[in-house]
Amino acid sequence: MKINVNGQSREVDVAPDMPLLWVLRDELNIKGPKFGCGIAQCRACTVHLNGQPVPSCSLPVSAVGDGKITTIEGLGSPDAMSVVQAAWVEHQVAQCGYCQPGQIMTATALLSSNSNPSDDEIDTAMSANLCRCGTYPRIRAAIKTAASNIREIELLPTDAASAREGEAS
Amino acid sequence: MSKLGTITRRTFLFGSVAIAGGLGFGFYKYKQPIDNPLKADLADGSSALTPYLLIDQNGISIIVPRAEMGQGVQTTLAALVAEELDVTLDQVNVIHGPASAAYFNAAVLEEALPFSSIDTGTMANGMRKFVHVPAKLLGLQITGGSSSVADAYEKMRVSGAAARNVLVKAAAQQLGVSTSSLRTENGSVISSNGETISYLELAAAAGAIKPDSELQLKPRSAWKILGKSQNRIDIPAKSTGAAEFGIDVDLPNMVYASIRVNPSLGAAMNSYDASKAQSMRGVKKVVEIDNGVAVIASNTWYAFKAVNTIEFDWATADYPLDTAAHLKAVEDSFTSDNQDSQFRDDGDVEKALKNADQIISAEYKVPYLPHAPLEPMNATAWLHDGKLEVWAGTQIPTQAVKEAVKITGLEQSNIKIHTTLMGGSFGRRLEMDYIIQAIKVAVEMPDIPVKLTWTREEDMTHDNYRPIGIARFKAVVGDTGPTAIDLQLAGASVNASQMGRLGIPAAGPDIAIVQAAWDQPYGVENFRVTGYRVKNDFPVSSWRSVGSSQNGFFHESMMDEIAHSKNLDPMQMRIGLMTHEPSRKVLEAVAEMSGWGTDLAEGHARGVAFSLSFGVPAAEVIEIAIIDGKVKIVNAFAAVDVGTALDPRNIEAQVMGGLNFGLAAAIMGDISIKDGQIQETNFHQYRSMRFYQAPAVEVRVLENGDRIRGIGEPGTPPAAPALANAIFAATGQRIRELPLSKHIGFV
Numbered sequence: 071m072k073i074n075v076n077g078q079s080r081e082v083d084v085a086p087d088m089p090l091l092w093v094l095r096d097e098l099n100i101k102g103p104k105f106g107c108g109i110a111q112c113r114a115c116t117v118h119l120n121g122q123p124v125p126s127c128s129l130p131v132s133a134v135g136d137g138k139i140t141t142i143e144g145l146g147s148p149d150a151m152s153v154v155q156a157a158w159v160e161h162q163v164a165q166c167g168y169c170q171p172g173q174i175m176t177a178t179a180l181l182s183s184n185s186n187p188s189d190d191e192i193d194t195a196m197s198a199n200l201c202r203c204g205t206y207p208r209i210r211a212a213i214k215t216a217a218s219n220i221r222e223i224e225l226l227p228t229d230a231a232s233a234r235e236g237e238a239s
Numbered sequence: 240m241s242k243l244g245t246i247t248r249r250t251f252l253f254g255s256v257a258i259a260g261g262l263g264f265g266f267y268k269y270k271q272p273i274d275n276p277l278k279a280d281l282a283d284g285s286s287a288l289t290p291y292l293l294i295d296q297n298g299i300s301i302i303v304p305r306a307e308m309g310q311g312v313q314t315t316l317a318a319l320v321a322e323e324l325d326v327t328l329d330q331v332n333v334i335h336g337p338a339s340a341a342y343f344n345a346a347v348l349e350e351a352l353p354f355s356s357i358d359t360g361t362m363a364n365g366m367r368k369f370v371h372v373p374a375k376l377l378g379l380q381i382t383g384g385s386s387s388v389a390d391a392y393e394k395m396r397v398s399g400a401a402a403r404n405v406l407v408k409a410a411a412q413q414l415g416v417s418t419s420s421l422r423t424e425n426g427s428v429i430s431s432n433g434e435t436i437s438y439l440e441l442a443a444a445a446g447a448i449k450p451d452s453e454l455q456l457k458p459r460s461a462w463k464i465l466g467k468s469q470n471r472i473d474i475p476a477k478s479t480g481a482a483e484f485g486i487d488v489d490l491p492n493m494v495y496a497s498i499r500v501n502p503s504l505g506a507a508m509n510s511y512d513a514s515k516a517q518s519m520r521g522v523k524k525v526v527e528i529d530n531g532v533a534v535i536a537s538n539t540w541y542a543f544k545a546v547n548t549i550e551f552d553w554a555t556a557d558y559p560l561d562t563a564a565h566l567k568a569v570e571d572s573f574t575s576d577n578q579d580s581q582f583r584d585d586g587d588v589e590k591a592l593k594n595a596d597q598i599i600s601a602e603y604k605v606p607y608l609p610h611a612p613l614e615p616m617n618a619t620a621w622l623h624d625g626k627l628e629v630w631a632g633t634q635i636p637t638q639a640v641k642e643a644v645k646i647t648g649l650e651q652s653n654i655k656i657h658t659t660l661m662g663g664s665f666g667r668r669l670e671m672d673y674i675i676q677a678i679k680v681a682v683e684m685p686d687i688p689v690k691l692t693w694t695r696e697e698d699m700t701h702d703n704y705r706p707i708g709i710a711r712f713k714a715v716v717g718d719t720g721p722t723a724i725d726l727q728l729a730g731a732s733v734n735a736s737q738m739g740r741l742g743i744p745a746a747g748p749d750i751a752i753v754q755a756a757w758d759q760p761y762g763v764e765n766f767r768v769t770g771y772r773v774k775n776d777f778p779v780s781s782w783r784s785v786g787s788s789q790n791g792f793f794h795e796s797m798m799d800e801i802a803h804s805k806n807l808d809p810m811q812m813r814i815g816l817m818t819h820e821p822s823r824k825v826l827e828a829v830a831e832m833s834g835w836g837t838d839l840a841e842g843h844a845r846g847v848a849f850s851l852s853f854g855v856p857a858a859e860v861i862e863i864a865i866i867d868g869k870v871k872i873v874n875a876f877a878a879v880d881v882g883t884a885l886d887p888r889n890i891e892a893q894v895m896g897g898l899n900f901g902l903a904a905a906i907m908g909d910i911s912i913k914d915g916q917i918q919e920t921n922f923h924q925y926r927s928m929r930f931y932q933a934p935a936v937e938v939r940v941l942e943n944g945d946r947i948r949g950i951g952e953p954g955t956p957p958a959a960p961a962l963a964n965a966i967f968a969a970t971g972q973r974i975r976e977l978p979l980s981k982h983i984g985f986v
Contacts, residue, residue, distance in 0.1 A: 084538070085520055085521075085541075088538070088540050088541075089540060091540075092538055092539055092540035095487075095539070096495060096538040096539050096540070097538065099489055101480065101483070101487040101489070102479075102480020102481075103480075104484075104486070104613070104614070104662070105486065105539075105615065105692070106613045106614070106615070106695065106922075107695040107921050107922050108543070108694060108695055108696075108921075109695075109921055109922075109923065111921060111922035111923050112613060112922055114613055141480065142479060142480035143479070143480045143481075145479070146479055147479050147481065148475040148476055148479050148481055151475070151478065151479060155478045155479055158474070158478040159470070159474050159475055159478050162470065162471060162474060162888060162889075162892065163474070163478070164309075164471075164473070164474050164477040164478060165309035165310070165311070165892060165893075165896055166308055166309030166612070166613070166614070166660075166661060166662050166663040166664075167309065167473065167474070167476075167477030167478075167482055167660070167662070168484060168612075168613045168614045168662025168663060169613050169662075170477055170478060171480045174478065192930075193930060193931035194931075196930040196931075197929045197930045197931045199930065200613065200922060200927055200929070201613075201930075202611060202612055202613050202663050202665070202900070202903075202927060203309050203663060203896045203899075203900070204895060204896040204897070204898070204899025204900050204903070204928065204933065205892070205895075205896065206899065206928075206930050206933035207895060207933060207934075207935055207936050208892070208895075209930070210930075
């Protein structure tokens with residue numbers, strides 16, 4: 071079957087019930103989405119399906135269809151970060167860093183639909199993502215900085231290209 | 240004898256370099272030449288000037304031989320070398336480097352001694368020096384005990400200074416000038432008339448030069464990197480999905496494995512039926528390994544799925560079969576037969592109790608806890624061309640080499656351990672189980688790299704747990720505070736359990752049973768702390784802050800009870816009892832930060848706790864609100880003293896994280912046993928702190944302590960008692976058992 075990941079169509083030959091996470095990680099070598107629990111309890115595996123955050127560990131690949139999948143790699147790279155990723159660096163959020171791809175994907179989806187979230191809205195959006203290092207206060211600060219930057223440039227970064235465009239404007 | 244000879248030949252760090260510094264540190268003199276582990280794999284034209292520095296065509300690499308589990312060690316330790324070398328952190332690559340006895344950790348053993356970490360008496364200091372000898376002989380390259388910074392503080396700066404010294408000498412030879420006319424900056428040597436030669440150009444010549452026998456380290460006033468907050472080197476990759484954790488290792492033609500081991504920990508597998516698994520899609524091989532079965536497949540998920548279809552007949556556990564029986568074993572351990580230590584016995588507690596008009600007393604309990612780092616246990620092993628390579632997140636790479644030798648029979652020189660980034664650890668990756676399994680699977684698949692990944696269920700139920708424990712205290716309280724305390728603590732020995740698994744003898748009392756209880760700097764006329772050892776085979780281990788994790792809760796809940804029994808202010812009582820100046824100052828700081836004593840909104844209350852652990856005094860105040868009878872944590876304040884703060888913002892992060900780790904366990908952390916098996920299998924049952932539950936955390940870092948300390952753990956112990964004490968202040972309910980959610984609801 072074919073799936074669309076980070077703007078590319080990829081052919082995969084796997085069991086239809088294989089969770090998207092393992093297609094990405096072991097078949098396509100896209101390692102940003104992380105395995106933490108396998109039952110959508112930690113959300114380290116979060117990717118976007120048509121812009122919505124989904125736990126890829128619990129989504130059979132056959133359910134993806136022609137939906138557009140975006141992983142953390144699709145947002146930006148160390149040399150060209152998205153606004154949200156840059157805010158994560160600015161606030162020095164990561165400790166072990168294992169949950170952060172999932173946190174960033176969830177935060178990016180939140181900010182894509184609401185560039186001025188309240189604390190309650192941030193709580194609601196982010197509480198599915200587990201962090202064992204306890205970085206939550208810095209995640210909150212980074213989301214607020216990213217929101218402010220997004221409002222300023224009036225641009226919603228869903229991929230590296232738009233982020234770079236934002237920096238250039 | 241021959242073995243000892245081999246070890247001692249391999250264990251020197253600085254060659255004949257001796258360092259006299261202006262900072263009051265010791266005088267290093269290692270009499271035998273260094274065996275630099277970097278020289279084994281050195282390409283032509285590369286120089287490994289010290290075990291911590293490699294200069295080759297790719298540039299300057301600093302070796303930080305400590306595990307990056309999230310504590311920022313790769314950045315802070317690289318900064319030690321960079322500071323003295325005169326390079327910036329963005330000019331260097333930082334790598335973990337090989338497993339080698341040269342990277343032994345002496346500081347970690349210092350904390351295992353029966354001396355208070357702030358005891359600077361002759362005996363205590365003498366013993367601390369003495370353990371450097373066994374540390375060197377053990378050659379244990381270990382990350383733990385908040386010891387990395389203390390261990391590296393001098394030796395990695397010395398390493399940078401020695402390298403700079405020979406680079407300057409090489410430049411002096413090349414230019415025909417004296418070394419005193421040269422200065423260094425940003426990775427170059429610069430002459431008085433402005434000629435600039437980069438270190439890269441000088442490295443080959445410098446490699447042949449011996450450093451001066453005395454080197455001067457920079458005074459603190461000259462630091463450019465140290466003492467200032469740095470951008471962590473690992474954060475850009477960790478924010479973009481580019482960071483490679485153990486679970487992300489990818490090798491050509493790699494296959495994927497998973498395993499199921501007897502959930503009765505340590506017990507045998509009687510039989511199994513894998514006939515269904517054998518024929519499932521993607522499955523390549525089924526192998527029997529260490530009380531369990533591994534499935535090797537073409538994708539991790541095929542391996543997970545196949546493992547789930549295997550039917551097992553498991554042997555029964557050798558330890559008590561349910562939580563109640565474990566608790567009973569702890570209750571029954573308060574006997575003279577089981578007494579493990581009595582490191583503190585000030586005054587005459589018996590007499591004081593006997594003569595007292597009134598005695599307060601209570602019993603406290605804590606449950607087993609898992610480490611549950613978010614990256615499940617995994618390791619990749621590849622047996623090829625008479626060599627074994629292993630990729631794993633491990634806190635003891637030298638032990639992984641030993642295990643590999645045992646399993647494969649290969650010479651140590653044919654074993655290579657690649658220590659990866661770790662998705663958390665909290666003490667879990669001190670164990671070898673997952674690495675041993677991966678090597679055994681690789682032996683079954685010669686020439687093919689195999690990545691073994693545990694399911695979360697395997698991880699949660701096959702941990703080595705923070706021990707279940709009970710504390711009992713009796714106290715006599717006077718007008719300003721306690722006049723007598725008898726504190727008894729019972730739990731299993733983490734040290735005996737862990738060292739047993741590593742094959743290292745662990746004689747004598749286990750300080751972890753009484754850590755952060757016997758050694759607290761409160762002046763109490765009659766004060767006795769007794770440790771009792773629970774003896775059974777249930778595997779226990781170091782969990783972030785080790786014994787301090789439960790004893791902080793016991794001790795500081797007790798102090799709160801003592802204060803409230805005479806209507807004393809729990810903050811002022813503690814400050815009044817302090818005999819250690821830096822400890823008193825962290826309490827005063829946290830009182831000021833939290834507005835202690837000032838009015839709060841209706842339904843709000845504060846609790847305070849203090850723990851001295853790993854040499855770091857840490858005081859925390861938790862402010863809560865009671866909303867519809869439920870607890871909401873509103874704010875947290877922490878003041879810590881690390882002696883010398885190398886990277887303030889990272890220290891703040893570690894205290895914030897440690898505090899939240901402590902709160903998470905205090906609120907809801909609980910592991911239970913039934914029929915010998917762990918009942919909580921995943922994060923829906925072993926719950927952890929969520930975003931909405933995390934308070935704002937304000938941290939202040941002080942530097943009044945006498946020497947530099949690490950900060951990965953000390954933020955954890957005061958969190959649980961500060962919260963429990965706040966709950967008492969708000970509700971009058973004294974909760975004497977963790978997790979607190981057994982007794983009160985949380986928002």
